Structure formats: structure tokens, C-alpha cells
Amino acid sequence: MKPSTKREFKARLFGEFARIGKVFASPHRLQLIEVLAQGERTVEQLAEDVGSPVANVSQHLQVLRTARLVAVRRDGLYAHYSLADPRVFRVWQAMRDLGEARLAEIDAVVTEYLGNRSDMDAVNAAELRRRLKSGDVTVLDVRPRREYEAGHIRGARNVPFDELAERLRDLPPEVEIVAYCRGPYCVFADEAVAALRAKGYRARRLTEGYPDWRSRGFPVEIGTAADFK
Amino acid sequence: MKPSTKREFKARLFGEFARIGKVFASPHRLQLIEVLAQGERTVEQLAEDVGSPVANVSQHLQVLRTARLVAVRRDGLYAHYSLADPRVFRVWQAMRDLGEARLAEIDAVVTEYLGNRSDMDAVNAAELRRRLKSGDVTVLDVRPRREYEAGHIRGARNVPFDELAERLRDLPPEVEIVAYCRGPYCVFADEAVAALRAKGYRARRLTEGYPDWRSRGFPVEIGTAADFK
DNA sequence: ACTATATTCAATAACCTTGTTGAATACAAA
DNA sequence: TTTGTATTCAACAAGGTTATTGAATATAGT
Structure with missing residues (x-):
């Protein structure tokens, strides 16, 4: 040529x-x-x-x-x-990874609005998956019901963020709770963790969100989970 | 918030x-x-x-x-x-995957300039890696020497494309050759395969290029390979 | 047919991006 | 200091992108 x-x-x-x-x-x-x-x-x-x-x-x-x-x-x-x-979604994920790694501005914006998140002690997806197998964790999906029903982490329970305060009694108090929502910058998971901790629960957030979990090929579930009313 | x-x-x-x-x-x-x-x-x-x-x-x-x-x-x-x-590079890779999957225009451009590549019977990275272990393949890096030396597929031999015609005798005639260059759209690998086949060699191209191989974490090597003069 | 509603279209002005050109800067060798 | 060279900068015109606005289209229900 x-x-x-x-x-x-x-x-x-x-x-x-x-x-x-x-x-x-x-x-x-x-x-x-x-x-x-x-x-x-x-x-x-x-x-x-x-x-x-x-x-x-x-x-x-x-x-x-x-x-x-x-x-x-x-x-x-x-x-x-x-x-x-x-x-x-993979392209967006790759851009997100790159931005987080390279742009100090992103960290600055996140810290300005969400504070220092390191004390949130976030759980990553691989770790949560391991712990799901051993069963010593409650996974909490704080997105709106509609989004939960469209697809969620297998075994996760749905308590939409704005119902969390009234429904605390539904959550077993002894098991550690891992909360997640739409993505790593979704504010609800951070706020849910803060609210749960204030009530004496052991709570952490998942680093990422549902789409990231699914994109990794980790087990998901569609519709309403039977074990939770 | x-x-x-x-x-x-x-x-x-x-x-x-x-x-x-x-x-x-x-x-x-x-x-x-x-x-x-x-x-x-x-x-x-x-x-x-x-x-x-x-x-x-x-x-x-x-x-x-x-x-x-x-x-x-x-x-x-x-x-x-x-x-x-x-x-x-990962972002670019993700964009490339997306474009190839979704934009018919990309396929049209590639076909217009490179013809139908399906008869090239390209080898993907995972397959080449398996075959490298069993050793029944010659991997041919047709990029300029400088790029080869900056990093190449472990075990690959370097014959820059414009020296290929004169150096055919260096290549063992019985073993299948897999040629690669910079990336999936790098023209040299296609042309090398065509040239080799015309001379009676069994030749195929690697679907992707060196950066993709490295990005997958497959084995690479830097500098001049000792076994090839 | 008429009305209400969800979506798209068209036009516009403000702004941003790009390639080009020629000059400015910075370093190295003579 | 002078000259040559690699890179960057500055200015500009041409073209592209965006938010906004209001109108047009299409469908559902009355």
C-alpha cells in the first residue's frame, strides 16, 4: 500500500x-x-x-x-x-479509572462534596463476592425500587435511601452491612453508611455500583428477592 | 446532601x-x-x-x-x-472495541482499504499464547527494529517489514508463522502475511498488536532476542 | 375532531476547537 | 557570540458544539 x-x-x-x-x-x-x-x-x-x-x-x-x-x-x-x-459502559469505566488515577481535580471535587472517604473503609467487588459466599454480610441496595428490580447484586436487599430511617428494624443488627447504589460517586451509599453507623450498625460501602458489578460478570438477579418484605 | x-x-x-x-x-x-x-x-x-x-x-x-x-x-x-x-491505552482499547462492534462505517473503511480480512484467518492473543507454550509457531514482529527493542512478544523474531523480502531465508519454512505489528489496523502485518503466503509459507496474523498483548499481561521481552541474527 | 402530552426539530447566539502561519524560546555546537 | 535546530507559543479564521427557545410532530384519550 x-x-x-x-x-x-x-x-x-x-x-x-x-x-x-x-x-x-x-x-x-x-x-x-x-x-x-x-x-x-x-x-x-x-x-x-x-x-x-x-x-x-x-x-x-x-x-x-x-x-x-x-x-x-x-x-x-x-x-x-x-x-x-x-x-x-466499559468505555465510561475505563475513562473513570483513568480520571481517578490521573486527575487530582477529581479527587478534589469528591473530597469537597463528600469529605474524606477513607474512613468509609469501602469494600471492593472481589472482596464482597468472597464474603457473599461465606454469607456473613448483608448487602443493601439503596437505589429506588424500580432500579433494584431491573437488576441487583444477587442476594442484596433493597431499602431505598429515603425509606432507610423507618426500616432500620428490618436489618439484622449483628451482621455487617455493605451498602451500594448507582456507582462510586453515588451519594446515597455514603449517606446510608453514615446513617447506619449513627444507629450502631457496622456498615461499609461498596466502592463501585451495580453496573460495575454486573460488568465484571459477578452474579446478579432480576426482580424482587423473595426473602425480603 | x-x-x-x-x-x-x-x-x-x-x-x-x-x-x-x-x-x-x-x-x-x-x-x-x-x-x-x-x-x-x-x-x-x-x-x-x-x-x-x-x-x-x-x-x-x-x-x-x-x-x-x-x-x-x-x-x-x-x-x-x-x-x-x-x-x-485501555480507554483507547475500549473505544476501539465499541467502535468495531457498533459502527458499520469502521468495517466499511477497513474493507475498502484492506479487503476482506477473514481469509487472513487471524489468531487471537489467547490462542497464540497457548501455541507459544507448545512451541509449534514462529512469531514474527514486523515493526521497525527500534520498536521491537523497546518491547515485544516474548520469543518473537524481528524482521522489519521492508527487509522481509531479503530475509525470507532466515525463517524456518515448515513452522506456521504468526505476524504482528502495532495494532489491529497496522497494514504491515497484513502485507507480511500476504507476502509470506506468496512464497509458500503458512502464515496468519495476530488480530491485535504489541500494545494489546502487553496490556493483557501476556509475556513480553525487552531488547534484542539472542537467538536471532 | 379536539385536547393533552411526550418527544423531536429548527434556529440562534455564545462559545469552543482546530489547522495554519510565523514568530519566539531554548538548547547545542561551532 | 553566532548559527542551526527542536519545540512551543500566539494569533487568527473557519468550522463545530451547546444551551435555549419556541414550534412541529405524533400518539392517546375524550
Whole structure:
């Protein structure tokens, strides 16, 4: 192949890949991806979740759709969006890892809003998995019921964050609790751990969230767990 | 945490992550990352490799540097750039996987320039690794000597592509040859396989390139292999 | 048909990104 | 000090991206 042809080939090839990169270059779209990683959502729900006008969200969804990273299911008036491929989440995960490792600014923002999290003594996924097998841990999913039912860590119990205060009695007081929610920066898990500790429970948070657990191929479960009312 | 504070937190946090995304949103920068994955390079060498003016490359390198994805080592007149973290390559890898899976355009471009590659019967990394253990294969690194010496698949022999024709006699004719170069779209490996087959060798290409092999944690080797002159 | 609602489209202005050009800087050798 | 060389900087024009706004479209229920 001639060098000039090769240049042209590389230019076109990398041009296509850069289309993927552009999708991940907007804070708004990253937020949408994070939410969609929990399960499908209508445009309105997404707008509510990320706090933007519907038209704006719709516009970003078109960008995601043009790059074929999301799928739409239309049902009456509603358009239900979802991630078209688990690889979309993997790219976001890789970016997250890179950012955490390289950008001091990220640590600064997290510390500013969430404080020093090292005393939270977070459990990583591999460790939780081992402990799940031995059974000496209560796994607590503090996401909304709908998200829990769309998929959760196998064996996890669901107490949505805003019901936690009233339902403390449902939790066995002797077993250590590991709380998780949408992702590593989801605030609810941090706050749940703080609330549980204040009531005398032993509680820690999972470092990551449900989509990360699933993405690792660890065991998940769909629907309502039978053992918990 | 108040919902409004939470919004602000998310906005700032995802804003930081989007900085990472922006770096990967330009075809030129993706090419630079691909080259830098082979080892460190001066600005001039990069400009030569990607076929852009030096000032343009320098400008893109500043973008990479601002996001702290590359490191610079200054030595006299020269600035030697390298990837600051293996996670940079992992993001690119994840994007590549996603693009290959979702964008038909990528397949179209590859087919247009490289033809139908299915008859190339490419070997994947896991398979090659197994066969390396049993030893019934010659692994051929067709990259320039300098890149080979900076790191290669353990046991691979180096015959730079433009010396291949003259050095065919160095290759044992009975053993199957697996050729690789910089990455899955590196043209040299395809052309080497074609050339070898034309001369009667049994030859296939490795699906990916050296950086991918290393990124998987498969065995590598640095410097000149002793067994090959 | 009419109304309400979810979503998308179109237009715009503000802003950001890119390639190009030529100059500035920094180091090394003569 | 002078000269040559590698790299970076600065300025600019061309083009691309984004949030906002209001209108258009499409579907469901009345």
C-alpha cells in the first residue's frame, strides 16, 4: 500500500473512532450514560435525573443515537432509551479509572462534596463476592425500587435511601452491612453508611455500583428477592 | 446532601471526566496515542509518523499533557513524549472495541482499504499464547527494529517489514508463522502475511498488536532476542 | 375532531476547537 | 557570540458544539 493511501486510510479510520470519542466528551452525555447504565429510561425521566430541560436531553440522546450507542424502544407516547451495548459502559469505566488515577481535580471535587472517604473503609467487588459466599454480610441496595428490580447484586436487599430511617428494624443488627447504589460517586451509599453507623450498625460501602458489578460478570438477579418484605 | 448541592457536585465531577473524553475526541490525538503506545517519541518523530506539521502535533500534545495523559522527558533539544499511564491505552482499547462492534462505517473503511480480512484467518492473543507454550509457531514482529527493542512478544523474531523480502531465508519454512505489528489496523502485518503466503509459507496474523498483548499481561521481552541474527 | 402530552426539530447566539502561519524560546555546537 | 535546530507559543479564521427557545410532530384519550 502506498504511503499516501495509508495516510488516507488512517485518517478515515481514526476519524470514525473519534466519533465515539466525541460522544464521551460532554459532561451531560456522561451523566446520561451513567443513568442509562441502571436500565432504560424515558426522555422525561432522564431529564429529571440529570436536571436538564427535556429538549436538551433529547438533543444529547440524538448524538448518542447517531453514534449508535443507545437503543430506543417506542411505546405509545414514550421513547424508552437504553445503552445499546455493554461496551458503552466499559468505555465510561475505563475513562473513570483513568480520571481517578490521573486527575487530582477529581479527587478534589469528591473530597469537597463528600469529605474524606477513607474512613468509609469501602469494600471492593472481589472482596464482597468472597464474603457473599461465606454469607456473613448483608448487602443493601439503596437505589429506588424500580432500579433494584431491573437488576441487583444477587442476594442484596433493597431499602431505598429515603425509606432507610423507618426500616432500620428490618436489618439484622449483628451482621455487617455493605451498602451500594448507582456507582462510586453515588451519594446515597455514603449517606446510608453514615446513617447506619449513627444507629450502631457496622456498615461499609461498596466502592463501585451495580453496573460495575454486573460488568465484571459477578452474579446478579432480576426482580424482587423473595426473602425480603 | 441537598438536591441542588448534589446537582452541582455531579456537574463538576462529570465536567472533570469529560476533560478526559475531549482528549479522545480528535482523530489526530487518537493516532498519537496509538503511536505512543509503542514507546516514547519526540515531537518530530510523531509528526513524521502521523503526517502532520510539527506545530500541530505539539499543540495536540499540549492537550494530552494538560489532561496529564502523557509524560515528557526533556533531553537537550528533544522532548520525548510517552503515555503517562497504561490506563490511557485501555480507554483507547475500549473505544476501539465499541467502535468495531457498533459502527458499520469502521468495517466499511477497513474493507475498502484492506479487503476482506477473514481469509487472513487471524489468531487471537489467547490462542497464540497457548501455541507459544507448545512451541509449534514462529512469531514474527514486523515493526521497525527500534520498536521491537523497546518491547515485544516474548520469543518473537524481528524482521522489519521492508527487509522481509531479503530475509525470507532466515525463517524456518515448515513452522506456521504468526505476524504482528502495532495494532489491529497496522497494514504491515497484513502485507507480511500476504507476502509470506506468496512464497509458500503458512502464515496468519495476530488480530491485535504489541500494545494489546502487553496490556493483557501476556509475556513480553525487552531488547534484542539472542537467538536471532 | 379536539385536547393533552411526550418527544423531536429548527434556529440562534455564545462559545469552543482546530489547522495554519510565523514568530519566539531554548538548547547545542561551532 | 553566532548559527542551526527542536519545540512551543500566539494569533487568527473557519468550522463545530451547546444551551435555549419556541414550534412541529405524533400518539392517546375524550
